Structure formats: structure tokens, C-alpha cells
Amino acid sequence: MFIEPNISGERRGSIEVICGSMFSGKTEELIRRLKRAKIANLRVEIFKPKLDVRYDVQNIVSHDTNAILSSPIDNSQTILLLHGEADVIGIDEAQFFDDQLPEVCDQLALKGIRVIVAGLDMDFTGKPFGQIPFLLAKADYITKLHAICVKCGHIANYSYRRQQHNSAQFLLGEKDLYEPRCRKCYYEKA
Numbered sequence: 001m002f003i004e005p006n007i008s009g010e011r012r013g014s015i016e017v018i019c020g021s022m023f024s025g026k027t028e029e030l031i032r033r034l035k036r037a038k039i040a041n042l043r044v045e046i047f048k049p050k051l052d053v054r055y056d057v058q059n060i061v062s063h064d065t066n067a068i069l070s071s072p073i074d075n076s077q078t079i080l081l082l083h084g085e086a087d088v089i090g091i092d093e094a095q096f097f098d099d100q101l102p103e104v105c106d107q108l109a110l111k112g113i114r115v116i117v118a119g120l121d122m123d124f125t126g127k128p129f130g131q132i133p134f135l136l137a138k139a140d141y142i143t144k145l146h147a148i149c150v151k152c153g154h155i156a157n158y159s160y161r162r163q164q165h166n167s168a169q170f171l172l173g174e175k176d177l178y179e180p181r182c183r184k185c186y187y188e189k190a
Contacts, residue, residue, distance in 0.1 A: 011112030020145035094119030095130035147180030156180035
């Protein structure tokens, strides 16, 4: 990622979006960037949706169990209340937040804060998921990550739901419910 040099000395904010399918390493990348910001002695605040309790109620945890402390919240407006004096704000599972998240991220970036958002870009039906498309449109930097297809070993960018009888868009799960697939294997549905 290229960061423009700051000649004037004023603090410039930005929005970074990390997206991809399940098991592509989005949360791992978010944690890596946030830990690097902490090493640089930047003030970091981290948020996740309160409904995401798969690994831990409070921590953001990647599939390989790397973790970082976060604040679980009910809605994106709460970030504006809790960000304090943060230089960097991390937001995980952005697809589960309300439709105010892109505006909240814009407001934070305008205050000179580096905002790093991670989330699924498509749901299990292959359609754009939640607020991620709107965040991608506003992003200064975008990182699209890929998993490995469990059927053929090629690059996977789809999250295949193994239980096709449940049509709810929000169904929290891991490898018991989802698997990464390439386009060909996703559409074969076998």
C-alpha cells in the first residue's frame, strides 16, 4: 500500500477496505495492520459487531486464532462516540453493520483518522454483501484477498454455504457451514 508523504504536517485520514471470501485471511490482515500501528505508537481503537460471537465475545479472532482486543457494538454510530483520540480505527465483519457505516467511516477519515475495515464482499448467494460495496466506492485503498478452493485447489473468491436449505443472509458459522470455492466449483454446487 502506498502512503502519500505528508509535506504540510496536517493529519490526513483514509479508508482502507480488506475484502474477500470466507477463509481468505481478512481478519488476519486487519489484525496485522492494527498490531503494526500499535508498534508505531499510534492510538488504535477496534470495533466489531456485537452479534459476532463465533470465537470470542470481545476479541477479534482470525480462523487461525490470532486475536486482538475490540469493542463489540450494536451500530456504527457508536464508533463516533467511542473512538476517543484514536489515530487508527479497525472495524471487523463490516458486512454486519448498518447502512450508516460508510458515512461514519467518511466522518472519521475527515477527522484525520486512518480507518481500516474488513468484511465479506459477497454473501453466500454471490451478491454484494451489506455496506461493503459502498465502502469499496469510498475507499482510498482496497485489498481483495482470496482463499483456496476446497474442491479443486484454485483461487477461491466465493463463500459456499453447505446448508442450502437455509436462505437467511446472516448465518454465523465457520467450516461447519461454509467453504471457500472458485467460481467454477461454486456454480457447480456439487
